[in-house]
Amino acid sequence: MPLPRFDRLAADRQAAILAVARVQFAEHGPEAASYNKIIELAGISKTAAYHYFDGKDDLLGAVLDDVGARVLGALGDWEPAGDAAGFWGQLRAGSGRLVAHLAEHPDDQALAPLALERPVAHAGTQWISGVVANGQELGIIRSDLDQALLVAVTTAVLQTLDGWALAGNAVGEEAWSLLAGLWGEPR
Template structure:
């Protein structure tokens, strides 16, 4: 979590600092990126950097949280659907938007695996929970299991499919059927 002074910066300044950091972490990897190069590239002093972040790892955490938020934004908030066909169409459309976002933002693509490995984010859990609730209401997703269990299993499978796609494997009908099988979908 960034320090409170970072949150008080104007939105465009925060975004600029995160963009420089995201690019450096994406180019050199989360372990090898230089905190000093990020500070220099962002045009801030080392003193100012330590007023915004507790150090390099704090900045990395902030960048990865931002990447995760950007990915969720590409997915969009799940809005309930009215038919099973619409449900699947919306799920596939969300996946397509995510792929498009990653194609257009290579820094996010490079950091997505590290962002996905972070502890569950309440916003991610809510998105998956909303999908599950909608699917259950439509009779697509089984209701004989505790909602928390089917939500956790769905989130785990989606993370696995995301990692599969990020490693260059296509996600097609077979992979979608894996999700349908988990859900007990017809």
């Protein structure tokens, strides 16, 4: 969590510092990225940096929270659908927006797995919980299993499909069929 002085910086200055750090963490990895290099590239003194962050781990946390917010912003809100066609259309559209965002922002793509483990990413779990609950209401998703299990499995499948798409593979009907089969009523 950044120190209070960072929050008092102008929003564009905060964004600029986080952007520099995001690039460095994405290119070099959180362990190998140099705090001193980030400070230098951001155009701030070491003294100022320690007024904004407790150190590299604190800065990394701020970057990951920002990446999580950016990724979830690209995903958009889940609005309960009224029918199966609306449900599948909204799910495909959300996935498409997310894949497009990650393709356009490779730094977010590189850091997203770490970012989605952080508390700020709880909204992502809420999104998928909304998908599952809406799907259950519509009879698309089975209701005989614990909802937390369905959310966890759905999260894993959607992350795999996003990775599949980012690797240049088409996410066609077979991918959605896989998800539908996973969600289907037991035999």
